[in-house]
Amino acid sequence: MERRVFLRAAAPTAAVGLAGCIGSSTPTDYDVGMGAKEFRPETLEVTAGTTVTWLNTNKQGHSVTAYEDALPDGADYFASGGFDSEQAARDDWSDSSGGTMFEGQTFEHTFEVPGEYPYFCIPHERGGMAGTVVVTAETGTASETTTTN
Numbered sequence: 001m002e003r004r005v006f007l008r009a010a011a012p013t014a015a016v017g018l019a020g021c022i023g024s025s026t027p028t029d030y031d032v033g034m035g036a037k038e039f040r041p042e043t044l045e046v047t048a049g050t051t052v053t054w055l056n057t058n059k060q061g062h063s064v065t066a067y068e069d070a071l072p073d074g075a076d077y078f079a080s081g082g083f084d085s086e087q088a089a090r091d092d093w094s095d096s097s098g099g100t101m102f103e104g105q106t107f108e109h110t111f112e113v114p115g116e117y118p119y120f121c122i123p124h125e126r127g128g129m130a131g132t133v134v135v136t137a138e139t140g141t142a143s144e145t146t147t148t149n
C-alpha cells in the first residue's frame with residue numbers, strides 16, 4: 001500500500017529524471033519539509049529577500065497558512081493556495097480543502113520584511129503543527145558594508 005510517486009525519500013541529491021513541470025523549483029530543493037504533524041525544521045531563519053520553499057514530504061495533505069495578526073508590520077500575507085487573508089484560507093479549507101498541499105507539492109514565499117512569521121497547518125493546527133520563519137535584516141549588501149580584499 002505504499003504510494004511513492006517520485007519523492008525518493010526526499011534525498012537532496014536525487015536529481016535523476018525529474019520532470020520539469022513545477023517551474024523554478026524541484027521537489028528535492030526545499031527549505032521546510034513536513035512530517036505527519038510537524039514542520040521540519042519548526043523554525044527557519046533567513047535573511048530578508050529570501051524565497052522559502054515548503055515541500056510536503058509527508059503522505060497526508062497539509063497547508064502552510066500564516067497567522068495574519070502575528071505578521072510584522074508591512075509584511076505580505078502568505079498561505080498555500082494563494083489566499084490573501086487567514087480568514088479566506090480557513091474558509092476555503094473548510095469549504096473545499098482549498099490550499100491543500102499534497103505529497104510532493106511545494107509552496108514558495110519571498111520574505112522581504114524582517115521579523116517573525118508564525119504559520120500553521122490548518123488541518124493539524126490542534127495537533128500543534130506550526131512553524132516560524134525568522135527573517136533577519138540583510139547584511140553584507142547594504143551601503144555601510146565595506147569589503148577589504
Ligand SMILES: [Cu+2]
Nearest residue numbers: 062121124129
Ligand atoms: Cu498538517
